[in-house]
Amino acid sequence: MKLLIKGGTVVDPAARRMYRADVLVEGDRVTAVDKRLAGGDARVFDAGGKLVFPGLIDMHVHLREPGQEYKETIATGTRAAVRGGFTAVAAMPNTKPVADTPAVIRYVLEKAREAGLARVYPVGALTRGSRGEELSEIGELKAAGAVAFSDDGRPVAGAGMMRRAMEYARMLGVPVISHCEEPSLAAGGVMHEGLVATTLGLRGIPAAAEEVMVARDLILAEMTGCHLHVAHVSTAGAVRLIREAKARGVRVTAEATPHHFTLTDRAVADYDTLAKVNPPLRSDADVAAVREGLGDGTIDVIATDHAPHASHEKNVEFDLAAFGLVGLETAVGLVFTELVADNVLDVPAAVAKMSLNPARILGLQAGIIEPGAAADITVFDPEAEEVVDPALLAGKSKNTPFGGYRLKGVVYAAVVGGRVHLRDR
């Protein structure tokens, strides 16, 4: 099986450049990248006018399987991933049961293989049951295929537990991904604390809830030497703390989501539960700070925190509605519409935050198109436009707040290990 991706502009995030070249794929590998390649008997894929990225990686998704298949399955979640241009995803461990045993890790990997769509890299639970009381078997989980460790959604409340977890993770050379939220400050909150919450009569989650734990985890990362990755940064204070820690040489990386660089707490007005998410959508100043952090490199990664929920979990009183929104199929369009078009990021920098940087953080051989690399490639049409229609999403759940948004730039195809997944339209 040979495939020639012809006439596109290849983006190289490592060299921060773009160049016109054809890409030849044989089997599951890239075998040549050059001008005017002769493909011989290869199937020719016309990429004229399109951008050719190293396969995009979303390092923060919730695939819900095992346990909550009514929201999403590994098959439907990875179908959403390839439709959104992601050739790989990292799956968070808050499944039922929690991914705190090698059996769950192997189950996730097996289901991903069966689905045959995007690659799935499991994230193991940092503590047993993500209860924050005892370490999970981090070594065994790593051996089974876990690439990082996190109690996402149930932050480790005790600083002492977090310290031990980081020390142990450092020994094994795996990153700890922290959902930073001090429970006693966030208690009962359902949206960002501020005038909008006050007007709606909803309990707020102050920015300080995130910042207190970011500060704690940065101090512990400095103490232990562990690689800390801060998930879904949402506040100006958190961006500043991470920037200062990086300048000091702390081993920290960070991610931001498209919704946190696009929407503010005003999206919640009229009690729109589709905009209920944790961490919450914040103020204009926070959105500006997240964008600035993306622009100056404080924030390394764009990840979606794809969090599918069934409609009956959203079509209820705001207090009772589930936190989270689906992001896999709108992320790349939002990055180009909100960040590239606004000159927050140039194309190679934007692509780096969705390929090379997450690959480096997770220790994956990915993020560059060169002979010998795995044939994971995303083809993107920067000139095409689309209006988001939730009903057309490939994932099982449709809980996006971006319905009706006009996005500039549309994913054209995702190639995973040489297999082409063309986006239907």
Added chain:
Amino acid sequence: MQAKHLLGLAELSAADIEEILNNAVPMKQVISRDIKKVPTLRGKSVVMLFYEPSTRTRVSFELAGKYLSADTVNVTTGLSSVSKGESLFDTAKTVQALGADLVVLRHPSAGASHLLARLIDVPVVNAGDGMHEHPTQALLDLFTIRERKGSIKGGKVVIIGDVLHSRVARSNIWALTRFGADLHLVAPPTLLPAGIEQTGVTVHHRPEEALVDSDVVMVLRLQRERQRQGLIPGVEEYAKLYGLNAERLNLARPDAVVMHPGPINRGVEIADEVADGTRAVITDQVTNGVAVRMAVLYLLALGRMN
């Protein structure tokens, strides 16, 4: 009235508020008659969905409906059975199918009346939703202030108490600032919601500072659980620092009126001497509540017919 529902005063136009207050005047005359009944809503049914116990508000709406000759039906649901939102969703469908002409909703979740209004094709009256709004309470407060003071514009109104948890305070803040009152809030920082100073009010922590030359003093109920939640050191200290007593009230104008949405915690947020004193208009508020709710039911039913 332009609005199809009464969900909150933040989103209700000044013209609609005026219309409700103007219509409450003849309604109050009905209440003062021997035979308190007009045929205005004969044959119409008002369903009252109460997901939170509130005898005062429920009785007030019920009487308002009865004085207008509507058929009123109470559906009181214990909190335990509302653990999941399906029940509001399903109850809404049932209410619609039963042919209700108006629904009055009291609910512990902010925004519940917005959700109900989206689910059914019947006018919804918000009778209190979480910490969001209690619009008919603020409307009756406006009505009472007008009755006593002639106008709201330029008057100095002081609200003392737990603004953080108070839907009554929120509804009053939107309405009073819209009608040009000089509005002052008094509470410890732990009982003030974030960003409230951006709403055109003046915030104080000491009542003495705010009460000087005030025309209207509204006192909010203090729930004893605020102590357990770590928001105040104790009820005694609160009473000492914030309770409205005669001495503090003397700082207000001689003709100032004292209001309270009830039920009263005597000796906590308000002293007996003030609650039972000549400047208190707390019982007027109760009567005016029925008149204002009659006006609301009438105007929403009328809007639906047209």
